[in-house]
Amino acid sequence: MLHEFRDKSIAKRLSGRIRKISKGMGHIKIMHVCGTHEYTITRFGIRSLLPENIEVISGPGCPVCVTTTREIDEAILLSKNEDVIVTTFGDMLRVPGSESSLVDAKSRGCDVRVVYSISDAVEIARENSRREVIHVAIGFETTSPSTAVEIKNAPENFSILNCHRLIPPAMEFLMERGNVKINGFINPGHVSTIIGLRPYYKISEKYNVPQVIAGFEPNDVLFAILILLDMIKKGEFEVRNEYSRVVREEGNLRAIKAINEVFKPSDVKWRGFPEIPGSGLKLRNRFLKYDAREKFDINLRNSKEPKGCRCGDILKGTIHPRECPLFSKICIPENPIGPCMVSMEGACAIAYRYGSE
Amino acid sequence: MCLAIPGKILEIHGNKAIVDFGGISREVRIDLVDADVGDYVIVHVGYAIQKLSEEEAEENIRLLREMI
Numbered sequence: 001m002l003h004e005f006r007d008k009s010i011a012k013r014l015s016g017r018i019r020k021i022s023k024g025m026g027h028i029k030i031m032h033v034c035g036t037h038e039y040t041i042t043r044f045g046i047r048s049l050l051p052e053n054i055e056v057i058s059g060p061g062c063p064v065c066v067t068t069t070r071e072i073d074e075a076i077l078l079s080k081n082e083d084v085i086v087t088t089f090g091d092m093l094r095v096p097g098s099e100s101s102l103v104d105a106k107s108r109g110c111d112v113r114v115v116y117s118i119s120d121a122v123e124i125a126r127e128n129s130r131r132e133v134i135h136v137a138i139g140f141e142t143t144s145p146s147t148a149v150e151i152k153n154a155p156e157n158f159s160i161l162n163c164h165r166l167i168p169p170a171m172e173f174l175m176e177r178g179n180v181k182i183n184g185f186i187n188p189g190h191v192s193t194i195i196g197l198r199p200y201y202k203i204s205e206k207y208n209v210p211q212v213i214a215g216f217e218p219n220d221v222l223f224a225i226l227i228l229l230d231m232i233k234k235g236e237f238e239v240r241n242e243y244s245r246v247v248r249e250e251g252n253l254r255a256i257k258a259i260n261e262v263f264k265p266s267d268v269k270w271r272g273f274p275e276i277p278g279s280g281l282k283l284r285n286r287f288l289k290y291d292a293r294e295k296f297d298i299n300l301r302n303s304k305e306p307k308g309c310r311c312g313d314i315l316k317g318t319i320h321p322r323e324c325p326l327f328s329k330i331c332i333p334e335n336p337i338g339p340c341m342v343s344m345e346g347a348c349a350i351a352y353r354y355g356s357e
Numbered sequence: 358m359c360l361a362i363p364g365k366i367l368e369i370h371g372n373k374a375i376v377d378f379g380g381i382s383r384e385v386r387i388d389l390v391d392a393d394v395g396d397y398v399i400v401h402v403g404y405a406i407q408k409l410s411e412e413e414a415e416e417n418i419r420l421l422r423e424m425i
C-alpha cells in the first residue's frame with residue numbers, strides 16, 4: 001500500500017503542483033528538523049524537483065550532530081576508568097571530541113561497546129554487576145521514552161551520560177533568535193509520533209509559521225511541501241499532519257507519561273547554539289543515582305571545537321554542507337572533522353554520499 | 358538515529374514481541390504501545406513507538422490523490 005508514497009508518477013504530479021502554486025511567491029525557505037528527512041530529500045533528489053524560489057534547508061535534527069564536543073569529551077573521560085564500560089549507539093563512536101574520539105579510546109583498550117538499544121546496555125550492566133555501565137544517552141523525543149522505561153528498572157551499576165534533547169524548543173529558538181527567515185517547517189515524523197501535535201501549536205501562533213508533520217517517503221515530503229506552500233499562499237499558520245498513518249493528535253500518551261515520570265525539562269547547550277531554554281531533559285531527583293554526572297567526578301577543562309568545522313552553521317540552517325571549505329577536501333566520511341560528516345543522518349555525510357545538488 | 362522502521366508483530370511474550378521486518382525478525386520491546394499479533398508497529402532503537410494505522414494510510418493516500 002505504501003508504494004504510492006514512492007510512486008514516481010505521483011512525485012511528478014506533486015512537483016508540477018508545487019511549481020504552479022509557487023509562481024510569484026518570492027523566495028521561500030522551508031526548514032526540516034530531522035536527519036531522516038534530509039536523507040530522503042537528498043537521496044531522492046527532492047531539491048531538484050522544486051522550482052528555484054523554493055528552498056529546503058536542514059536544521060538541528062540529527063541527534064549525534066547536536067551533541068556537543070564537551071559531551072563527547074565527558075564520554076571519553078569516563079571510558080578511561082578501568083571499572084567502567086561505556087555503551088553507545090554506533091554513530092557516536094567516531095565523532096571527534098577535543099583530542100580524540102570514542103573509537104580511539106576503544107583502540108587504546110577502554111571498554112567501549114556499541115549497542116542497538118538501551119535495553120542491551122542495561123543487560124550488559126546485569127551481566128557485569130561488579131563494573132559500572134554508563135550509556136551515552138543521546139536522542140530526541142523519539143529515543144527518550146526508551147531511556148525512561150529502562151531507568152525505572154535499572155540495576156544500581158547502571159547510569160546514563162544524559163544528552164537527551166527536545167525539538168520544539170529548538171524550533172522556537174530558531175524563530176526567535178535564528179539568523180534565517182523560515183517560512184515553514186517540515187516537522188519530524190517520529191518525534192511527533194511521541195509528542196503529537198500540541199507542542200507545535202504555540203510556535204505557529206506566536207511566530208505565524210505553518211508546520212506540516214511529514215513521513216519519510218519521497219512523496220510524503222513533497223506532499224508536505226505542497227501543503228506548506230498552500231498555507232503560506234493563503235496566509236494560514238496551522239499545524240497539519242501529513243503522517244497520520246503513524247502520528248496521532250495526542251501523540252503516544254504512554255511514552256509521554258514515561259518521559260514525565262523520569263525527566264523534567266532543563267536548559268542545555270546544543271552544538272552551534274547557546275543554551276536553549278527548556279530544550280533538555282534532566283533526571284528527576286529520585287532517579288539522580290542513575291546520572292553519570294552525579295555518580296562520577298567529571299573534571300574537564302574547556303573543550304575545543306574542531307578547527308574550521310562549520311557544523312554549527314549547518315545545524316542552524318545558515319549554510320549548506322558544500323559551503324564548508326573543508327567539505328570533501330579534508331573532511332570525508334573516512335576522516336570526519338565534525339559530527340555532521342560522521343552520522344548517517346548528518347547533512348555533510350548525506351551530501352557527500354548522495355548529493356549532486 | 359531517528360530512524361524508525363515498520364514491522365509486523367509475529368509473537369508476543371510479556372513486554373517483548375518478535376517483529377518481522379521484511380523477512381528479518383528481531384525482538385522488540387512493546388512497553389510503549391498497545392499492540393496485538395498481526396499489528397504493524399514503528400520501531401526505534403528496539404522499542405515499538407506506535408502502531409501503524411491502515412485506515413489512516415488509506416485516508417493519507419486519498420488526500421494525496423485529491424491534492425494532485
Ligand code: SF4
Pocket residue numbers: 308309310311314321324325326327328331332336337338339340341342348
Ligand atoms: S564538512 Fe566536515 S568540517 Fe565541514 S561542517 Fe561538515 S563535518 Fe564540519
